[in-house]
């Protein structure tokens with residue numbers, strides 16, 4: 105499948121797994137939307153790709169932030185072809201190493217809100 109000029113959003117692509125996924129799409133000719141809660145980090149990451157990119161800020165737990173983000177993508181490229189919903193709750197020793205019955209509602213909610 106050709107990815108040339110496909111508009112691809114990879115959430116949480118400023119670093120980690122999302123960054124590597126975004127890089128692969130970029131190498132295959134896609135237009136990649138690099139995003140995270142930090143515009144600065146998204147811009148720094150996007151500069152590492154050779155193809156067309158757009159660095160944006162988005163917090164996936166915040167509906168108004170997501171709407172603003174989608175508007176910005178549509179304004180620039182008028183379409184979204186692929187969404188990689190990679191952003192997830194970060195690794196947190198104090199939460200992930202607990203047994204399910206040891207976690208609090210608050211901790212579970214934090215994870216679910218991002219995931």
Ligand SMILES: NC(=O)c1ccc[n+]([C@@H]2O[C@H](COP(=O)([O-])OP(=O)(O)OC[C@H]3O[C@@H](n4cnc5c(N)ncnc54)[C@H](OP(=O)(O)O)[C@@H]3O)[C@@H](O)[C@H]2O)c1
Pocket residue numbers: 115116117118119120121122139140141142145162163164165190191192193194195218
């Ligand atoms: N690494 C592993 O071994 C592993 C294993 C299993 C599952 N996972 C899951 O895979 C996903 C990526 O893992 P990773 O290791 O690449 O994580 P990472 O290095 O911590 O990167 C997470 C990315 O998501 C962004 N992000 C976090 N919260 C966000 C939010 N609310 N809205 C928008 N962006 C957000 C981060 O940027 P900002 O913080 O600046 O927003 C960053 O760009 C996570 O869901 C993780 O739980 C990872």
